[in-house]
Amino acid sequence: MSIQVTKYLAQAVLAASALTASAPAFAAGPLCDKADIRIVNSMREIAQPFHAALDKGGRMFAEWAGLTDQYVLQLNQGDSDKQVSLMRSLLATKPECVIFNVEPNSDTAFQPMIETANETGAWLVTHWGHPANLKVAENSNWAAHVAVNAHDAGVGISKAIVDAIGGEGGIVALQGRLDTDTAQGRFKGLEQVLAENPKVKLLDNQTANWDRTAAFPIVQAWLTKYGSDIKAIWAANDDMALGAVEALRAAGLAGKIPVVGVDGIPEAIQAVDKGEMIMTVSSDATYQGSIGLALGYCVVTGQIPQPKDWPAEHRDFYLKLIQISKENAAQYLVDPVLASYTNTWECDKVFSRSVGPAAG
Amino acid sequence: MDISAQLRRWGPLAALVILFVGFSIAEPTFASWQNLQTIANRSAIPLILAIGMTFIILQGSIDLSVEGVMAISSLSIAMVVLNNRTGLDLGLLGIGVGVAAGVGFGFLSGFIVTKLRVPSFMVTLGIWSISLGTAMLISGGAPPIIHDQLLRTLGLGYFLGIPNLFIIAAVLVCLSLGIQNYTRFGRYSYVIGGGEDIARLSGLPVDRFKLLAFCFAGALSGLAGALESTRIGLGHVDIGLGQMFAAITAVVIGGTSLSGGRGGVLQSVVGVFILAVLANGMIFVGISPFLQKAVQGGIILVAVLGTTWHLRDRMRIIK
Secondary structure, eight states, X not given: OHHHHHHHHHHHHHHHHHHHHHSSSOOOOOSSOGGGOEEEEEESOSSSHHHHHHHHHHHHHHHHHTOGGGEEEEEOTXXXXXXXXXXXXXXXXXGGGEEEEEOOXXXXXXXXXXXXXXXXXXXXXXXXXXXXXXXXXXXXXXXXXXXXXXXXXXHHHHHHHHHHTTTOEEEEXXXXXXXXXXXXXXXXXXXXXXHHOTTEEEEEEEEOTTOHHHHHHHHXXXXXXXXXXXXXXXXXXHHHHHHHHHHHHHTTOTTTSOXXXXXXXXXXXXXXXXXXXXXXXXXXXXXXHHHHHHHHHHXXXXXXXXXXXXXXXXXXXXXXXXXXXXXXXXXXXXXXXXXXXXXXXXXXXXXXTEEEEOXX | OOHHHHHHHHHHHHHHHHHHHHHHHHOGGGGSHHHHHHXXXXXXXXXXXXXXXXXXXHTTOOOOOHHHHHHHHHHHHHHHSSBSSOOOOOTTHHHHHHHHHHHHHHHHHHHHHHHSOOOHHHHHHHHHHHHHHHHHHHHTTSOOBBOOHHHHXXXXXXXXXXXXXXXXXXXXXXXXXXXXXXXXXXXXXXXHHHOHHHHHHTTOOHHHHHHHHHHHHHHXXXXXXXXXXXXXXXXXXXXXXXXXXXXXXXXXXXXXXXXXXXXXXXXXXXXXXXXXXXXXXXXXXXXOHHHHXXXXXXXXXXXXXXXXXGGTTSOOOOO
């Protein structure tokens, strides 16, 4: 008899606790005191407008969240080991309150950073592309990966170029650093569009390593070799596209031969507006520089559950890309308005720019 | 002269001719007037840098700060001529500002090398970082865009069919030949490179000439950065990317020995043209971009082996 009573009592207690536990969706309290939170942007360098915009995004978020003095910028100058050691250097105290928003310098930087995060409890959000064998969902502290679909970006600008030349003619392509996923992905996008448009011929492709000073002599050599056979110039990023524009300018052809690029830097948007480029694609650097910090902030303040409880499409997702052409260039020429970003930092809207799950 | 000395003397020029003829046969448009203009365009800035590097290397030193000095010069000129960030409008004087920035850093390098006796390798490495870092600070993620049309025409334009920048480079080459052959600075640079201790013991003002070489190289790096900026149209932190290695390579391929004491401006000119013809020719012939770096590296290796073969018994350290 007493056993049965205890059994009923136990069941009642279990039922009661189940009810209270499921009442509010995010029952967790904050993991950290606000004063202990540190938000970090880790990137290659700050000289290029893209990276400056990343940093600006981070600072804008810091100010909005009241963490201005707790924002840290880490620059690794292209050295993956340095990126990892800079990360570790911040984790001596209260590592579970440090949030890293990272532009990984190379594929090899991922594993050590993920391991560091898992071991210390720090939070990691990465961008662009990650090695296929690493799965976000299998790592407790690799909160999210914001994937930028290089292939889609490549396809978008390639279609624009094919349309601009009426579906036939010769084009030349400036590739980025050949050993990066970004460069290869964008070029595959071009190859896909070319396969669908057999009357468009790729006369030559060279690498200018993302750099406009390197792109200039290559385009000059092409203009000499192919002359008026070149109907358009495809570039894997804006810096190279702008170098191509200057080479065209030297030959009196700026604005007469369509040029495309990727990144959406202010100079490129101006060129699109002027007609010297016809399209650039932006992943919105200001957004990328802030969203990882916002995600981590929502976690450590207890406003959203921990990443291990997120659905798969929130752990690894594709970022919405913005195609900027003559039609919409004007609206992107002005400085970004804070309101368009605070929307995305609110914890219930923090995944609003996802366009779907990425690989995993 | 024995065979190896003949090879050393005429080898580079012969290599240049062979490369040029070879590419022309493979692709006839390579030898067209328009492509000669393209090659001239591509050679202008490396020529200016190679001149400065020649005197430095002749003396047995090295200058690794080229890229940083070009960067700071680029930012300097872009901020003082008509641009989108400041209200200044100095026009052609802006080039002088770029050169001045170069001289400043060159003087700093030379001072530390001569007065504090730190090896030039380390000093110029540090100056590279300092000048590049200063350029990054000035750029601040919003590179100043040059709106001065006169300067843009200077950078992109032609005079009688010859690129303006190439004309400037050619004038500087002639000037430097004069300096090399007819001034004390020029002639004694060979002596300093050949044997610095002996030069000092002979009472030569070695420190003064070394300082002068660094100032001269700095001025030329500054000029190169300023001129390249007029060509691409903005103050760019990465404007010198790869130029330091290219300049040293050109000087060595041309026949100036890294250990100092032999070579000269004309040899470096040949070296610059070899690299320019090679880079341009590989595009014309259609060598895969994946292979180009390997081809360049292979040719550089052969050239360096050729010019230092006679030294293989003695290990000389760069001062």
